Amino acid sequence: MRFVGTCYRAHDPRWAFKPTSGxxxxxxxxxxxxxxxxxxxxxxxxxxxxxxxNQGFAHRIDPCVLCSYNIDxxxxxxxxxxxxRAAHSVSMEEMACSWATALAEGRRPASWSxxxxxxxxxxxGILVPSFAPRAEAxxxxxxxxxxxxxxxxxxNVNDPSGRLPQDQLSWR
Numbered sequence: 227m228r229f230v231g232t233c234y235r236a237h238d239p240r241w242a243f244k245p246t247s248g249x250x251x252x253x254x255x256x257x258x259x260x261x262x263x264x265x266x267x268x269x270x271x272x273x274x275x276x277x278x279x280n281q282g283f284a285h286r287i288d289p290c291v292l293c294s295y296n297i298d299x300x301x302x303x304x305x306x307x308x309x310x311r312a313a314h315s316v317s318m319e320e321m322a323c324s325w326a327t328a329l330a331e332g333r334r335p336a337s338w339s340x341x342x343x344x345x346x347x348x349x350x351g352i353l354v355p356s357f358a359p360r361a362e363a364x365x366x367x368x369x370x371x372x373x374x375x376x377x378x379x380x381x382n383v384n385d386p387s388g389r390l391p392q393d394q395l396s397w398r
Contacts, residue, residue, distance in 0.1 A: 270367065
């Protein structure tokens with residue numbers, strides 16, 4: 227499918243100068259990307275972005291920079307429905323696995339096999355339910371493995387006033 231819309235992400239201020247890099251996710255890997263694979267995790271709503279950023283600690287939110295993104299990306303697979311998951315041989319159990327626990331125990335998370343299978347098919351990314359604590363049924367994320375500033379996998383951060391820093395030194 228082609229995903230066209232606005233997405234959101236709450237960034238650690240230290241990395242707000244690279245809002246479209248995906249490098250942070252590549253360092254250790256995350257739910258849907260193995261270590262070494264950049265991924266851009268975006269929420270479809272502002273509240274989902276906040277839930278993802280605070281991971282259930284509603285009483286505290288670390289300082290963050292909330293950004294919005296314009297997305298126009300082809301070859302995104304929708305895994306939010308049973309039909310979508312069946313069409314791409316993905317199970318909810320695979321998606322919802324305890325990926326952080328698996329990493330801590332030195333195991334490869336089951337959810338990384340989703341990347342393996344879909345990347346081999348040239349998939350740019352996936353639309354998935356949010357697995358953040360207190361996520362509701364309509365909380366959704368877009369996870370991209372292939373993106374850039376141009377079509378057909380276009381991702382651009384909205385910064386019309388130029389407020390985002392240019393590097394780590396330009397914002398203290």
